[in-house]
Amino acid sequence: NAGVTQTPKFQVLKTGQSMTLQCAQDMNHNSMYWYRQDPGMGLRLIYYSASEGTTDKGEVPNGYNVSRLNKREFSLRLESAAPSQTSVYFCASSFQRSYEQYFGPGTRLTVT
């Protein structure tokens, strides 16, 4: 089992460009999450999907959109990238919301 996979690993964007971060899990988990990690800020929840077909805003959703494509896949889209979105992005999944989370390897995004 691959666990949680993310693509790409690294990305550099210019301000105003758009991109989609992909995430997939093969653990048959119901819940999936997108976090961003900035120095000294810990992990902040952007969006989550408690189950297939549902998505909800987290702590810092502005500037992002998500799609729960099916039970396995949960993508994060930046429509118009801004330098403030420079960060490391982690996707995670869990069996249910109260259970432990399994994280992907992360995407390091730089917006210039």
Next chain:
Amino acid sequence: GQQVMQIPQYQHVQEGEDFTTYCNSSTTLSNIQWYKQRPGGHPVFLIQLVKSGEVKKQKRLTFQFGEAKKNSSLHITATQTTDVGTYFCAGLGFGNEKLTFGTGTRLTIIP
């Protein structure tokens, strides 16, 4: 909203010394989880505590959940270089199932 604070932010210890990080929540928690993130890596789940006053051990790591279920601690005995990384607590709120991560404690070991 629910806030989870962790102290200290950084800790440098000599190899073989003990290490403790503390986690405090602004609200009572349903459970608390601990994660470890190695430099350049991703968070990895360590343990979950559910009961008031619960203490769990994993080899040299001891985890405690406070009686009021608002605070927790992680203690490492006789640190080793493999313990290097950032330790995060994450508190699950009652009813909302919202997991809030603390800001983490970065542990570095001086050989």
